[in-house]
Amino acid sequence: MELKKDRLLEALALLREGSDVALPLPADDGGEPAFRLWDGVQEPFLGSNTSLPPKELLFPRSEGMYGYNLKTGELSDILPEARTAVFGIRPCDVKSIENLDHAFLEKGYVDSYYRARRDGLTTIALGCSEAARTCFCDSMGVAPGDAPGADLMMNDLGDAYSVKANTEKGEAVAKLWEGLLSKGGAKAPAAPACGFSVKADDSLPDRLTARFDDPMWDSLSKACIGCGCCSFICPTCYCFDIGRENRGACGTAFRCWDSCMFSDYSRMAGGHNPRPSKKERLRNRYLHKLAYFSQRYGATLCVGCGRCIDKCPANLDITRVMDMMEGVDANG
Amino acid sequence: MSDRQEKMRQSAEKLLRDGEVGYVIGWGATRFCDRTTPVFIDSPEGAASLVWNEHAVNSLAKYLLDDKYPDKKIGLFARGCESRAVNRMIKDNQVKRESLYLIGVPCDGKSSDRCRLCRERNPLVYDVLLWEPEANAAPADRFERVRGVEAMSPDERYRYWGGVYDRCIRCYACRNACPVCSCRECYVDMGRTGFQGKQHSRSDNQIFGVTRAFHVGDRCIECGECERACPMGLPIMGQTQKMLKEINELSGEYECGLDADSDSFLGRFDLDDKDEFM
Amino acid sequence: MARPGGAAAAAKRPVAEAGPGAAREGNPLLPAMCRVIKITDETPDVKTFRIQTADGAKPFDPMPGQLAMLSAMGVGEAMFSVTAKGEDWIESSIKRVGLLTEALHGLSEGDMIGVRGPYGNHFPVDAIKGRDLLFVGGGIGLAPVRSLIRYALERREDYGSLDVLYGSRSYDDLVFKSDIFENWPAVCNTHITIDNAEERWDGHVGFVPSYLEEKAFSPENRVVVLCGPPIMIKFCLESLMRMGFSKENVITTLEMRMKCGVGKCGRCNIGSKYVCLDGPVFTMSELDGLPDEK
Numbered sequence: 093m094e095l096k097k098d099r100l101l102e103a104l105a106l107l108r109e110g111s112d113v114a115l116p117l118p119a120d121d122g123g124e125p126a127f128r129l130w131d132g133v134q135e136p137f138l139g140s141n142t143s144l145p146p147k148e149l150l151f152p153r154s155e156g157m158y159g160y161n162l163k164t165g166e167l168s169d170i171l172p173e174a175r176t177a178v179f180g181i182r183p184c185d186v187k188s189i190e191n192l193d194h195a196f197l198e199k200g201y202v203d204s205y206y207r208a209r210r211d212g213l214t215t216i217a218l219g220c221s222e223a224a225r226t227c228f229c230d231s232m233g234v235a236p237g238d239a240p241g242a243d244l245m246m247n248d249l250g251d252a253y254s255v256k257a258n259t260e261k262g263e264a265v266a267k268l269w270e271g272l273l274s275k276g277g278a279k280a281p282a283a284p285a286c287g288f289s290v291k292a293d294d295s296l297p298d299r300l301t302a303r304f305d306d307p308m309w310d311s312l313s314k315a316c317i318g319c320g321c322c323s324f325i326c327p328t329c330y331c332f333d334i335g336r337e338n339r340g341a342c343g344t345a346f347r348c349w350d351s352c353m354f355s356d357y358s359r360m361a362g363g364h365n366p367r368p369s370k371k372e373r374l375r376n377r378y379l380h381k382l383a384y385f386s387q388r389y390g391a392t393l394c395v396g397c398g399r400c401i402d403k404c405p406a407n408l409d410i411t412r413v414m415d416m417m418e419g420v421d422a423n424g
Numbered sequence: 425m426s427d428r429q430e431k432m433r434q435s436a437e438k439l440l441r442d443g444e445v446g447y448v449i450g451w452g453a454t455r456f457c458d459r460t461t462p463v464f465i466d467s468p469e470g471a472a473s474l475v476w477n478e479h480a481v482n483s484l485a486k487y488l489l490d491d492k493y494p495d496k497k498i499g500l501f502a503r504g505c506e507s508r509a510v511n512r513m514i515k516d517n518q519v520k521r522e523s524l525y526l527i528g529v530p531c532d533g534k535s536s537d538r539c540r541l542c543r544e545r546n547p548l549v550y551d552v553l554l555w556e557p558e559a560n561a562a563p564a565d566r567f568e569r570v571r572g573v574e575a576m577s578p579d580e581r582y583r584y585w586g587g588v589y590d591r592c593i594r595c596y597a598c599r600n601a602c603p604v605c606s607c608r609e610c611y612v613d614m615g616r617t618g619f620q621g622k623q624h625s626r627s628d629n630q631i632f633g634v635t636r637a638f639h640v641g642d643r644c645i646e647c648g649e650c651e652r653a654c655p656m657g658l659p660i661m662g663q664t665q666k667m668l669k670e671i672n673e674l675s676g677e678y679e680c681g682l683d684a685d686s687d688s689f690l691g692r693f694d695l696d697d698k699d700e701f702m
Numbered sequence: 703m704a705r706p707g708g709a710a711a712a713a714k715r716p717v718a719e720a721g722p723g724a725a726r727e728g729n730p731l732l733p734a735m736c737r738v739i740k741i742t743d744e745t746p747d748v749k750t751f752r753i754q755t756a757d758g759a760k761p762f763d764p765m766p767g768q769l770a771m772l773s774a775m776g777v778g779e780a781m782f783s784v785t786a787k788g789e790d791w792i793e794s795s796i797k798r799v800g801l802l803t804e805a806l807h808g809l810s811e812g813d814m815i816g817v818r819g820p821y822g823n824h825f826p827v828d829a830i831k832g833r834d835l836l837f838v839g840g841g842i843g844l845a846p847v848r849s850l851i852r853y854a855l856e857r858r859e860d861y862g863s864l865d866v867l868y869g870s871r872s873y874d875d876l877v878f879k880s881d882i883f884e885n886w887p888a889v890c891n892t893h894i895t896i897d898n899a900e901e902r903w904d905g906h907v908g909f910v911p912s913y914l915e916e917k918a919f920s921p922e923n924r925v926v927v928l929c930g931p932p933i934m935i936k937f938c939l940e941s942l943m944r945m946g947f948s949k950e951n952v953i954t955t956l957e958m959r960m961k962c963g964v965g966k967c968g969r970c971n972i973g974s975k976y977v978c979l980d981g982p983v984f985t986m987s988e989l990d991g992l993p994d995e996k
Contacts, residue, residue: 157731157732158729158732160775160776162775162776165735165775165814166735167732167733167734167735167816169729169732171729195966196966199965199979200964200965200979201730201964201965201966201979202730203730203731203964203966204728204729204730204731204732205729205731301973301993304993304994305994330966330968331967331968331969332961332962332966332967332968333961333967334731334779334961334962334967335778336776336777336778338776343775343776347731347967350967350968350969352968352969357959357969358958358959358969358970359959360957360958360959361780361799361800361801361802361803361959362799362800364932366958366972366995366996367995372995376971376995379973380968380971383974384971384973384974385974387973387974388974
């Protein structure tokens, strides 16, 4: 099936009758392109991927967890009730959601806040027809033109989008759009080649962890300024802190994004910090992305979106460590 | 350009070969030809990887704080902005002049918006100057943007800064890139004090922004690194510049980092101060 | 010779099965409000808190070595080992080191406290059946070990000889004094030491590692459970190696900063392991397989 491009806003308006709709929207006075809730009017920003990832839809920068009353000791859950359809999400970012699912929903504990938002989320992906120079998703097991994990997959055919449902949620969207869709035979053009490629095969995690004590971590981390930019614009970085805000007798426990690059992150109450300098912190972040997560969940945590390469104030590049590992085996 | 790059490589190579410095901080290549990254060269052979072109944008001075007590001198390529940062750091007791070997490299203009307010392309302090000084560009209107914000009504202005801090993702790149932001431990990282709320909310974000601006405002060398580093493109140097503008209006011409002797405005005191409230 | 495998195999068990009342169902990050029913001053800076649900029941049923996330409402939350449990209570012993522990120390009997858990794995109680057990603790490090000592004493016939070797900086800093001086000497071997001589102390004086070597425990069929400050662990381990113990038979618990307790928030990882979920109990040989970042 296909959806003519000039009917896209109509299609999105239909979605908006039953849920919030999030779209990639252009920079609003001086900001950066990001997924935001659609007001029903704005044109989506589809020229390239957004600077900020869509993870906020599932894992907000800050969210209340429960309220409490200091006098009575009463607690009340603040579980989100979100129904959101996101359109225009790219295959790398769809993959990132699969990774967040591993982290928040597996290994014995289900995160209630994530679960509620995830159940209410419908993903309508748009295959890439152009790659940015920082894109390397096809090296990380993502097909730039296809997102099998999306509920509904769309591809740019020129004057129309192909529409293919992958899941029940996707079929529900296709049904909602029935009147707007037409039979389309056109095949999506071949997906673009990524900006560059790196070698990240199944042996990378073990080869990397074998290099835990390698001096390369010193040289890789020297230029790092220790900010949290890479963590916060990464679609798969999911670390959080839990804090409290009190107002009079009432208070709210909240959680918010946190970064393993910050000194406070792993520092213990007595002052000891197992990762005392940016070398240990950068190593931990790279290894989490490229080794630890794979060892734990069987999926690499880097999806090759290239955002961190684009935005790092020191122009650090996580793929450099993959290049350095070429031809290095786990024992050598 | 390549001639200058060659001079830089030769200079670094010689300093390292002679054992004059432990390492040299300069710029090196990345995957992309229009971007460089700071590099730390510790062998004469490594000097060949130094790069000098219009994309050698990052200010290098901040890295001196990672190594305050070096065994050997640190070689630092210094343009006008690095030298002003070094002056400020020396006065703030962050680095010692004798720990540094400053390789002066007059700046021929870079491809970054951070340089738009540059008033000094030539290093103000150096041990060696690799080529002739450059003519400074006609100074841009230093406080143009500040005046624009001042002209807003209070409501407009709150909307403006509120909007800025709604978009702030609290990555602290501005803090970490700033060469005069030099506390050994930032109040932000003292989680247990509760000074800085950790929520990503307009109010907590604004608290961070305002605290940062006040903390470095009277020492700001206007290098623009904070805005260059900001992944959200926020106009945050406007805040430190607002302080500089106020200081200029209160006490006459004031600019930071031009020498290593001047006190910062808020660091000055006088025992004979006639204001009794002190 | 010590039996190969035993303890190591057991500690590899994945996440421990949650006991009744555990937050497996529902929101794992939501604490339950419980009541502090008894507070014992152990040392000048350690207090033991006995905790019960508001309706008089045990908050959950932890295995020895498991953890509880305790919160002072409006202040914060942190992870502590559960040092003992009874019919209708659990206990944690808490040293005052920061903001939250300061607030907890300010509580009075009857006050409310947030509780969630139990978290983490536990001491390999089945795999060490039939073995001689040597418990080595330093300072507040006796707290996690105590849960296993109590467990073994309750099932005395399941285990061989029981030795508790415990030391602290001073007499005042010895925790669980009624256990180490009254309850335990009656049913197992206790060896108590303090770092420096004091007038009122006529027991052993010296550091734990040297006392350990002095006692010359045989590695034959013996498992060591070792908890204390990192420097003590380091030197005790060296002593134990000299004494012929193998790392498979030395068990310890780790501490890292934690926020969620359920393997999500990220900060307590050592390599691909999360101390809150895969720990806190590890054998020394397991730790050898993890990055040196503790």
